[in-house]
Amino acid sequence: MKQPCLSRLAGSWVTLFGLLISMGVVLVLTGSQLGKPALAAPPTVKPEAVPEFLAEKGRNLSALKAAMSIQSTYEKDQSRQDVKGFFLYRRPSDFRFQGMGPAGNALFELVIKANVFELYIPQQSKIIKGDKDCFARKFPDVAEIEGLIPLMLLQWKQVRFDRLISKNDEKMVMRMLFQGKVWGATFEPQNLYLRKLVRLSPGGEVDLIAEFADFKSGDYGWLPHRFEVRSPLGKWKTLVRIEKIETNPFLVEKNFQLETMFSTKTENCR
Numbered sequence: 001m002k003q004p005c006l007s008r009l010a011g012s013w014v015t016l017f018g019l020l021i022s023m024g025v026v027l028v029l030t031g032s033q034l035g036k037p038a039l040a041a042p043p044t045v046k047p048e049a050v051p052e053f054l055a056e057k058g059r060n061l062s063a064l065k066a067a068m069s070i071q072s073t074y075e076k077d078q079s080r081q082d083v084k085g086f087f088l089y090r091r092p093s094d095f096r097f098q099g100m101g102p103a104g105n106a107l108f109e110l111v112i113k114a115n116v117f118e119l120y121i122p123q124q125s126k127i128i129k130g131d132k133d134c135f136a137r138k139f140p141d142v143a144e145i146e147g148l149i150p151l152m153l154l155q156w157k158q159v160r161f162d163r164l165i166s167k168n169d170e171k172m173v174m175r176m177l178f179q180g181k182v183w184g185a186t187f188e189p190q191n192l193y194l195r196k197l198v199r200l201s202p203g204g205e206v207d208l209i210a211e212f213a214d215f216k217s218g219d220y221g222w223l224p225h226r227f228e229v230r231s232p233l234g235k236w237k238t239l240v241r242i243e244k245i246e247t248n249p250f251l252v253e254k255n256f257q258l259e260t261m262f263s264t265k266t267e268n269c270r
Helices: 014-030 047-057 132-138 140-146 148-154
Strands: 063-074 079-090 094-100 106-113 116-121 126-131 160-167 172-178 181-187 194-200 206-215 224-231 236-247 265-268
Touching: 047 160, 047 172, 116 132, 126 132
Parallel strands: 126 265
Antiparallel strands: 063 079, 063 236, 079 094, 094 106, 106 116, 116 126, 160 172, 172 181, 181 194, 194 206, 206 224, 224 236
16 A cells, blocks of 8 residues: 655655755765865865765765755645755764745755654644664655765765766766665766766666756855756756854754644654
């Protein structure tokens, strides 16, 4: 039986959460030491050494805050949702996202810590909580995108370089293996800015595509202010525009705890 998607439970907005994590992903992949201009990748970095090089570039990221606008479209029912949101990340795996409606009202809050998630839906005065395995079963659309986290955020050393597909002055394309899946990654060869990720299903079909763009000049020129993730098989697409970002803010445990305004009921994820 088809599992209900998270968007149906939270006003069609929470499917966007996994995408916001990708923003933290890109920071780690494309940033040099935070707060400084990104340096060009040394010409001596060989394709097989790229995962280790990227892991080293992102090692100084401890936390971030971001505000962004998000637009999602769903081909199956020809629907579209727009939301603004605020995102917190703390190494190694703490996330919090608050989705806001057009009038500034809170639509939902989602916290993921270690192997546990909590989803607060104010309109329903309800908190849904459980482990990440249940989260993946109940909300497969979000889990698909969230699968990008370990690959790109912290575990590049666990990525196995397979082969170099192509390289010229404009791009370098690599094939990689991670957790039993095949990925294609496209980089700018001069600085190893990540431009595109493609994941293949076991049957060899493309099941997830992420593209990064709108790099700026200056100290944060390495940060893409626009990225898009789409699922050809799931027939959805989400576009994120980053409006402002703060790297390495001071975050404490309380920042990753839900604070409800009204009496709420708790529902265990099953």
